[in-house]
Amino acid sequence: MVLDARHDRRHSISEVTVVTPDQHALFSRLAGAISLAGANIASAKIFTLKNGIAVDIFRLQDQEGRVFDEKERLARMSLKLRQSIAGELDLAKELAKQKPLFAGRRDAFRMEGQVFIENDASSTHTVVEVVGRDRIGFLYAVTRVLSEQGLTISSAHISTYGAQAVDVFYVKDGFGLKVTHEKKMTQLREALLAAVNEGNQPEMVRPPEPHVSKRSAPHHAALPHPEERR
Secondary structure (H helix, E strand, C coil), X not given: CEEEEEEECCCCEEEEEEEEXXXXXXXXXXXXXXXXXXXXXXXXXXXXXXXXXXXXXXXXXXXXXCCCCCHHHHHHHHHHHHHHHCCCCCHHHHHHCCCCCCHHHCCCCCECCEEEEECCCCCCCEEEEEEEECCCCHHHHHHHHHHHXXXXXXXXXXXXXCCXXXXXXXXXXXXXXXXXXXXXXXXXXXXXXXXHCCCCCCCCECCCCCCCCCCCCHHXXXXXXXXXXX
């Protein structure tokens, strides 16, 4: 594994690039390890080269919205990434022990998660968008569901807007096809909703209608044609 970190203090962002041989659920493992190291994932992009090498680029901040540039924390992140890639960490168990993100606003910001599954936005992939309240391990929880459902992530666009996470994924099933079976789509939607809403308070406020619907998908259109990916 090769890890490169660059810091933009003007915009309070650290860009961390991870280069490693591709494997199933790699993106999920990396996201979980980064969260476990105490970083907040502001955005992410993934690529896979023709030689099977994965290049994952994460834009990070600490939990106070500052650059993630302390040597000790970067060293801890590197260790967690290596352990996660090797399958040496129980990420779900470890992340459950972490303190909540946005702890001071947790009760004030209640959001009902939303999941959209589109087959018209791409000729080759099913497009999945999830919207929910951000928290430590949010991206890991979502991508773990995609992996458990037997889906391959070809491309991803990860964004956060304050305490709201908006994640878009181009996926295929195990045969390299779109997810079109109604029962499978229902199972996927229910599993993703459960992951997105995990930890929400009983009383949740539905957010304004998101930017993605059955008729339009600006996030989808903004993404480049996905390269083949896990």
